[in-house]
Amino acid sequence: MADALVKETEQQGVVEVKEKEALFSKKNRKLITDPLNDDNPITVQVLGICSALAVTVSMKNALVMTLAVIFVLAFSNLTVSVIRNGIPPRIRMIVQLVIIATLVTIVNEVLKTYSFSAYKELSVYIGLIITNCIVMGRLEAFAMGNGPWKSFLDGLGNAAGYGIILLIVAFFREFLGTGKIFGFEILADSWYPDNGILIMPVSAMFLVGILVWAHRAWNRRLVDIS
Amino acid sequence: MQELINTFLRASFVENMVLAYFLGMCSYLAVSKTLKTAVGLGLAVIFVLAITVPINYLIETYVLSENGLFGTDLTFLRFLVFIAVIASMVQLVEMIVERFFPALYTSLGIFLPLITVNCAILGGSLFMVSKEYDFANSAVFGIGAGFGFFLAIVALAAIREKLRYSAIPAPLRGLGIAFIITGLMGIAFLSLSGIKLDSDATADEATDFRNDADTAEMISITDELTKE
Amino acid sequence: MSQLDKLRETTPYTLGFVLVMCLIVAGGLAFLKQLWGDQQKANELNFTKEQILTSVIDDMEGIDVETIFSERVTGKVINAQGEIESEEVTDALDIELYKESKKSTDKRRLPFYTYTNEDGEERYIMPTVGKGLWDQIMSYVALESDKNTIAGITFDHVAETPGLGAKIKDDPTFYEDFVGEQILDAEGVLVGVLVRKGNNDPNNADKSDHTIDAISGATITGDGVEDMLQKELKNYLPYLNKQTES
Numbered sequence: 001m002a003d004a005l006v007k008e009t010e011q012q013g014v015v016e017v018k019e020k021e022a023l024f025s026k027k028n029r030k031l032i033t034d035p036l037n038d039d040n041p042i043t044v045q046v047l048g049i050c051s052a053l054a055v056t057v058s059m060k061n062a063l064v065m066t067l068a069v070i071f072v073l074a075f076s077n078l079t080v081s082v083i084r085n086g087i088p089p090r091i092r093m094i095v096q097l098v099i100i101a102t103l104v105t106i107v108n109e110v111l112k113t114y115s116f117s118a119y120k121e122l123s124v125y126i127g128l129i130i131t132n133c134i135v136m137g138r139l140e141a142f143a144m145g146n147g148p149w150k151s152f153l154d155g156l157g158n159a160a161g162y163g164i165i166l167l168i169v170a171f172f173r174e175f176l177g178t179g180k181i182f183g184f185e186i187l188a189d190s191w192y193p194d195n196g197i198l199i200m201p202v203s204a205m206f207l208v209g210i211l212v213w214a215h216r217a218w219n220r221r222l223v224d225i226s
Numbered sequence: 227m228q229e230l231i232n233t234f235l236r237a238s239f240v241e242n243m244v245l246a247y248f249l250g251m252c253s254y255l256a257v258s259k260t261l262k263t264a265v266g267l268g269l270a271v272i273f274v275l276a277i278t279v280p281i282n283y284l285i286e287t288y289v290l291s292e293n294g295l296f297g298t299d300l301t302f303l304r305f306l307v308f309i310a311v312i313a314s315m316v317q318l319v320e321m322i323v324e325r326f327f328p329a330l331y332t333s334l335g336i337f338l339p340l341i342t343v344n345c346a347i348l349g350g351s352l353f354m355v356s357k358e359y360d361f362a363n364s365a366v367f368g369i370g371a372g373f374g375f376f377l378a379i380v381a382l383a384a385i386r387e388k389l390r391y392s393a394i395p396a397p398l399r400g401l402g403i404a405f406i407i408t409g410l411m412g413i414a415f416l417s418l419s420g421i422k423l424d425s426d427a428t429a430d431e432a433t434d435f436r437n438d439a440d441t442a443e444m445i446s447i448t449d450e451l452t453k454e
Numbered sequence: 455m456s457q458l459d460k461l462r463e464t465t466p467y468t469l470g471f472v473l474v475m476c477l478i479v480a481g482g483l484a485f486l487k488q489l490w491g492d493q494q495k496a497n498e499l500n501f502t503k504e505q506i507l508t509s510v511i512d513d514m515e516g517i518d519v520e521t522i523f524s525e526r527v528t529g530k531v532i533n534a535q536g537e538i539e540s541e542e543v544t545d546a547l548d549i550e551l552y553k554e555s556k557k558s559t560d561k562r563r564l565p566f567y568t569y570t571n572e573d574g575e576e577r578y579i580m581p582t583v584g585k586g587l588w589d590q591i592m593s594y595v596a597l598e599s600d601k602n603t604i605a606g607i608t609f610d611h612v613a614e615t616p617g618l619g620a621k622i623k624d625d626p627t628f629y630e631d632f633v634g635e636q637i638l639d640a641e642g643v644l645v646g647v648l649v650r651k652g653n654n655d656p657n658n659a660d661k662s663d664h665t666i667d668a669i670s671g672a673t674i675t676g677d678g679v680e681d682m683l684q685k686e687l688k689n690y691l692p693y694l695n696k697q698t699e700s
Contacts, residue, residue, distance in 0.1 A: 046401060049251035050345045057615075085458060088468040093342055094313045095475065101306045102479050106486065113490040116497040124589075124613050127352070130305055131345040133252040196671050199618060201248045202412040209398075209405030216397035223396045226256070306479070356589050356613075420673070 023149065031153040035161035037219060041134045042165040043212045046226055048134040052166055053204040055125050059182050062170035064118055066163030068126055070156060072103045073135050077143040077155035079103075084144050096139050097130070104129050134162055169207050173198045230366045232423040233359070237370025240423065243346040244378035245408070245415040250346030254379050255404050257337050264383035265376075266330045267337060270319055272372030274341055275350050278312050279368030282351040283361055285311065308351045309342075316342045346375055382407065502547055503527075509596040509606045510569045510577045527579075529567045534559045536692030543567070552590060555583045555686075564689055569596070577605050580690050584682025587674040589613040591622065591682060597637070601694045604647070607632045609679070619675030631666040637687060639664065644691060646684035649676035 021028065041047045048069075055065040076099050080087075087095050108126050111119040129135065138158050143151040174180055177198030179187030197203050216222045243249045250271075257267045285307055287293075290300045320338050324331045331338065341347060350371045354364050385407055394403055461467050503523040508514055511522075529543030540546070546565035554562050567579040576599050583592045589612035596606040607629050609622040621628055632647055639645045648665040651673070668676040 043401070046256045047252055049255065050249055053248045053251070086462065086471070088462050088471050090463075090468055091472065093317065093339060094310060095471075097309045097313050097342065098306060098475060098479060101309050102483065105305060105483060109483075109486055109490060109494075112494045112497065116501055120501075120610075127305055128345055128348075130309060131343045131348045133340065133343050136340070136343040196618075199615070199671075200416070202409055202416065205248070205405050205409030205412055209402050209409060212402040212405060213395075213398045216402065220397075224399055226401050303480075303483075 028150065028153055031150060032157035032160065035154075035157040036164060037161075038221065040161045040165065040215070041137075041158050042162060042208065043215045044222060044225060045134075045137065047137045048132050048162050049208070051125065051128060051132055052162075052169060052208060053201045054128070055122075056166055056170040056173050056204055057177070057199060058174050058180075059167060059170045061122060061125070062163075062166040064122055065125060065129075066159065066166055068104075068107050068122075069129055069132065069134070069162060070159040071107060072100065072129050073138060073159040074152050074155035076100050076103055076135055077138060077151040078148050080139050080143040081146060081148045081151035092144075096136065100135050100139075101130050134158055165208070165211065168211065169204055172207055173203060177203075230362060233363045233366045234370040234373075236423050237367045238374035238377065239415075240418045240421050242374040242378060242415055242418075243349060243371050244375055245412050246419065247349065248412065249349045250344045250375060251408075253337050253340055253344050254375075254382065255401065255408070257334070258379050258382040258386055258404065261380065261383045261387055263333050263337075264379045266327075266334055267341075268372075268376030268379050270323070270334075270338065270341060271344065271346070271375045272369065274312065274315050274319060274347055275368040275372035275375075276365065277368070278308075278315050278347065279350050279354050279371070280361060280365040281311055281315075282308050283354055283359065283364040286355055304352075304355070305348075308348060312347050312351070313342050346371070378411070381411070499547060505594050505608050505610065506567055506569070506579050508608045509579055509594040510571070512606075526571070527567055527569050529565060532564050532566050532690075532693045534562055534564065534689040534692060536696045538693075539563060551581055551583045551592060559689060562689065564693075566690065566693065575599060578694070580687065582682050582686035584678050584686065586611050586614045586622075586678040587619050587672075588615075591675065591678055593679070593682065595637075595683065595687065601697070602636045602638045604632050604635050604637065611675075614675050615672070618669065618672040621669050621672060622675060622679060625669070628666075628669055634661040635664060635666065636661070637664075637683070644684065644688055646680065646687055649680045 035041060039045065042049060042052055051065060051069075055061045076096075079099050080096060083095075104126060107129075108119070108123060111122070111126070138154060142154045146154070171181070174182075175186065176195050178194050179185060179192045216225075237243075241247065244251070244254050253267060258264050286301075286304065289295045290304060290307065292299045294300070316339060319341070320331075323334070323338060350368060353371075354367055357367075359367055382404065386404060389403065398406075500519060504514075504519045506527060507517065507519060507522060511517060527543065529546035530538055531540040531542075531545050531549065532538050546567065549563055549565050551565075554564070565581055569577045569579055571577065578597045578599075578601060580595050580597075581592065582595060583590060585591065591609065591611040591614065593607060593609045595604065597603065598605045609629055611620060611623055614620045614622070623629075635647050637644060637646055645664045649668045650665050651668045651670070
């Protein structure tokens with residue numbers, strides 16, 4: 001069942017027998033499921049907050065942002081993991097940033113080519129993915145020390161965890177702020193006056209704060225974690 | 227001179243990076259647990275912003291723009307170049323702090339290198355571009371923006387230190403209450419958003435027309451109020 | 455340390471790494487620009503044409519932008535003195551509005567479009583650029599053949615707040631208010647359109663006051679719209695007046 005890989009390491013001069021893990025083994029699946037709950041980037045790791053405030057006014061924006069972050073996070077994790085042993089230590093951060101920035105530029109260019117209206121709406125926010133602490137944070141914490149496939153999965157998981165929070169916050173802000181969901185009017189303008197405060201970024205601070213409260217009340221393991 | 231003062235005031239109060247634009251949240255929330263670390267990070271941010279914004283101005287104007295060194299529009303490289311400048315700057319800061327302020331270096335830990343991805347820093351340079359500041363204004367804007375961040379993080383740290391003795395429900399402790407406090411401070415700063423510090427009010431006839439209407443309206447309102 | 459680790463620390467390796475990385479990145483991005491540049495330009499052009507048509511056509515559902523534009527719209531490039539610099543619509547479409555707006559008024563090249571509808575009536579469409587709360591805002595203003603009454607208008611912005619400043623583009627109750635307002639007063643002086651609170655005329659039934667209702671919570675964006683119209687439309691007056699004379 002498990003293939004055995006024989007690997008010789010210089011440091012130890014010892015023959016290591018390494019089990020080749022199945023692609024979707026339990027440990028690998030955990031890489032995707034942990035950030036959705038126990039290790040959520042926004043509510044536990046305190047990363048990715050800025051965009052959670054800026055992009056969550058409409059669910060459509062939140063969704064496109066999530067997809068863009070999934071792409072950038074997964075592939076930057078992958079790329080850095082592949083070249084991690086060759087990166088000169090003195091310029092480590094610069095190399096990481098260049099990789100992230102390049103991927104973000106690619107997303108921007110793709111949008112500009114294939115969905116011009118989305119590009120016009122989101123170009124400012126897409127640019128800010130470069131400084132989304134989640135991307136840099138996961139590169140440092142995971143991709144620099146783990147293999148490519150695991151890093152890719154870790155990227156997917158963290159981006160998904162980020163996306164869930166984004167969509168929840170965006171739901172409340174769009175629904176209660178404008179009466180719409182994904183642009184479709186649910187609460188008609190005639191009787192529901194738009195709740196202006198929810199459209200301002202300030203409200204997102206409160207919403208995320210309450211989400212953190214709810215998350216930790218539900219998952220008691222997380223109390224006082226950060 | 228007045229223009230520079232306006233830029234500084236706008237950058238540090240009216241358009242405070244943290245409390246008006248909500249940039250730089252990650253380090254803001256994570257490092258504000260104690261006053262000492264907050265002051266250290268705040269000073270580091272002032273330093274990085276004060277230097278990177280003017281440098282990025284020079285690069286934007288003399289290299290990336292169409293009239294620059296290469297003669298063609300290289301603005302699509304803007305993100306990359308700005309980030310590279312910021313990363314180098316932070317690397318420098320890290321080395322200085324490690325050498326001359328070792329205690330601070332240890333207490334800041336990972337958040338010193340994380341200044342590189344602080345959205346407030348890149349945001350500062352990008353705002354400088356979109357607001358089309360010249361060199362002097364860029365420098366003042368950088369210092370002002372850094373100072374605004376410093377004020378905000380020190381304020382939050384002071385509050386959180388005092389909060390350690392409050393009875394907050396367990397799930398809300400720490401991060402949760404920090405979000406809510408920041409939200410309240412943000413609302414307070416909303417009140418500053420209407421302040422007009424612009425020194426580029428033009429003297430068009432059209433604008434004068436509007437001023438006359440405004441004055442007329444104000445006079446009539448004051449008249450009505452004083453009548454009662 | 456392994457051989458690779460020792461190599462990584464050396465300066466020549468670091469420099470070499472940087473060089474290779476820069477080449478790959480710059481080369482890759484330049485390649486993509488080559489590949490996609492034309493499509494992107496076409497997208498922008500199509501977007502501009504769509505904006506121009508939206509200012510005069512009420513229902514854009516199912517409209518083939520390219521066909522209608524080529525059939526019904528002509529364009530020229532004029533300057534602030536009222537002279538025609540080019541009669542080619544492609545020249546007009548090529549003008550980068552924001553860049554032009556930074557030049558001094560006498561040097562500016564202004565696009566000017568004429569739309570002829572099914573009844574043979576002409577509408578004059580002029581782009582304007584200005585500053586909103588955060589970044590650029592712009593608008594295509596369409597005037598009726600009397601060169602005074604607004605026939606339609608569209609707005610666009612870069613980074614206004616969604617749900618507030620962005621309403622200039624998304625909310626019909628804002629931009630439809632402009633239709634029927636006149637930009638010149640009785641003496642022919644340019645007033646533009648004033649964006650005011652407390653207009654007491656929510657459906658904008660009064661078309662003689664040169665004023666429309668502001669968006670609550672979007673004062674600065676509204677002020678930006680008002681300023682933009684007043685400053686920019688002024689540049690087109692010399693040409694419009696010359697047309698009336700001839």
